[in-house]
């Protein structure tokens with residue numbers, strides 16, 4: 001089949017590779033000059049399937065309100081708020097019901113475990129080097145936090161996730177550079193989880209896809225799809241329409257706008273986050289792999305010769321304006337746990353990115369309801385962890401094969417049928 005993919009973020013690139021590997025004639029269109037320049041550019045890089053959960057969770061409203069009042073709060077609502085953001089928050093609130101949350105968490109984790117397995121298959125067969133390391137350590141600063149995470153640990157147990165609850169001394173054996181000056185009640189160690197450079201992986205897999213015949217067209221800003229010819233693509237600035245047998249929408253946040261003329265209303269909203277990447281000054285003072293500060297919801301990860309600190313969740317606000325308060329929190333948490341690990345005087349990359357978030361949590365995978373138009377979008381805070389599995393699922397569905405994972409609740413109908 002002649003298949004077009006819109007968007008070359010981590011979702012578009014993995015989808016291109018799977019479809020090219022299946023023997024399709026694949027063309028990818030990306031408005032930027034390279035792959036993974038938007039949400040997939042500088043994320044935390046964590047692949048921890050047991051921690052892939054919806055942000056729409058019971059008690060979330062209280063958490064948001066408390067966060068608004070706290071200087072280093074993890075979730076913020078910022079001015080200006082678009083109508084889209086207000087609609088998103090209303091639907092988000094609805095999805096916070098316990099029953100809905102539990103069902104969505106199961107769906108997301110199922111896909112996340114499948115995705116990690118697919119990631120390993122891809123990497124092992126090709127020996128790709130993308131600054132990866134093994135292990136994820138969740139740091140709990142107080143006994144109160146230790147108590148609060150217990151229901152979450154029951155879920156990990158039920159899902160068969162390999163983890164250990166360890167004390168502060170044991171945590172310092174896993175991550176010897178953890179500062180002794182910051183109080184640590186205990187930690188959760190997940191040895192099978194990992195961290196890797198999502199952008200680097202995307203660039204490597206793009207080459208692999210090209211080797212299989214996929215063509216990438218950069219600096220191509222596509223116009224929204226049309227009702228009259230939904231599988232014909234045109235540039236936003238005007239060009240002849242080119243028809244494909246199938247189009248896969250992987251345009252992250254912009255997918256909603258591109259699909260709207262087809263009558264599909266996808267309630268995607270940007271939830272902005274920040275990251276800081278800096279060169280390691282002294283490897284002995286740096287993390288070996290990935291840690292997550294549960295109180296501040298900030299991840300600190302080792303990516304080759306750099307350390308990356310990522311966090312903050314902002315609804316609303318200006319997409320391209322860094323928020324100094326959010327960055328300050330990242331520097332504070334880095335200093336709390338790994339003082340002296342990084343050179344912060346020069347060569348620091350500060351980034352703001354948008355998580356393409358759906359209000360209930362899971363992404364949308366599969367047929368759109370319009371013949372020839374397929375969807376792989378809305379991966380929110382876990383797009384890297386879900387990418388390889390989502391791409392394989394899409395390729396199986398297009399090839400009319402049974403996907404290797406249960407897709408219940410991942411289709412677009414859940415958003416359009418007023419659920």
Ligand SMILES: Cc1cc2nc3c(=O)[nH]c(=O)nc-3n(C[C@H](O)[C@H](O)[C@H](O)COP(=O)(O)OP(=O)(O)OC[C@H]3O[C@@H](n4cnc5c(N)ncnc54)[C@H](O)[C@@H]3O)c2cc1C
Nearest residue numbers: 007009011031039040044045046222252273382383384385
């Ligand atoms: C601070 C932060 C930390 C994160 N940490 C993690 C983590 O640790 N683990 C994890 O799994 N996930 C994490 N994420 C989430 C993850 O980064 C995203 O879910 C993922 O990058 C989404 O990928 P995507 O391909 O859907 O979107 P993008 O990477 O945004 O790709 C979409 C592409 O479509 C292109 N496009 C849009 N419109 C058009 C058009 N009209 N024509 C042509 N091209 C178009 C865009 O230019 C873009 O390149 C984090 C996100 C943030 C912000």
